[in-house]
Amino acid sequence: MNVQSIDCTGLNCPLPILRLSKAVKALSPGATVEMIATDPGAQKDVAAWATQTGNELVESREEGGKYRFVVRKAA
């Protein structure tokens, strides 16, 4: 299954969250999207955003200075 990916490398918050939010709005319920970001603030912001909006943060990890998030849209 193809997972949509958004590259937010080099972007500062609030942009990664705004792009993620826009992408999730366009998804079907249950579908996932991946986001790559470099702003360390994104870690906290994505987690808070997912909790607040009811979407599931399936994965959140750092790899060599890059942060990878996978979010599943609420059903």
Place this chain on the structure above:
Amino acid sequence: MTKLRKRLSAEDRRRLIVHAAIELFAQRGFRDTRVVDIAQKVGTSDALVFQHFPTKRELYDAILDEMCARRHFTEIEELLYYSEGYDLTDILTRLSAWVLEQTDREPAWLRLILYAALEEDDAAPQLMDEHFRRIVDYVGFEITEAQAKGRFRAGDPQRYAREFFAGLLGLATMRTVARDAAFRNDDLRAVAATHVSVFFGGVAGTEGGKASSASPNAQPVSPGTDA
């Protein structure tokens, strides 16, 4: 001048030193501030300052590190993240007011950033990135979105965003660094609303959103001043 009491904890003493140093660095820059001046301002000896910060540079770096820590415009970010279809005029007016409030409340903030740039300090690019570019990039994003909807005229969104931010920074500088009476006497929220209104007038699109030399009178914006 505050005389230090013996019972001050090391942490409190350190905080006093940092506070005094922020004031002096903001007034004179890094180069023209001496450790003895900081010590005098706190009411202690320079030896005690060196106990906490072995070099002037370490003290300055501690301050810049703190400044590099992200400043949240939390209230605005929450509106962005959780509102369905937020109003751009309202958001940019709030953002402008937030920048002006920050600099009005803590003038040292802007002065330190400007001094770091003037003295070509190594920390200057990081400070600019954290405090300035983040706002420019966000505004650029909104302009791109508005252009796609035909609300703003065509053109480089990042350039428009830089113009927006430069105007805002100019206002903040005139209020807090130049301390110009006319600028300072203006109500902060009215200034923010006018700034956004003038900017929107300049980038307003024409019908159909095609590239054009839109008249400044096109789509006049009433930002709804709450001043």
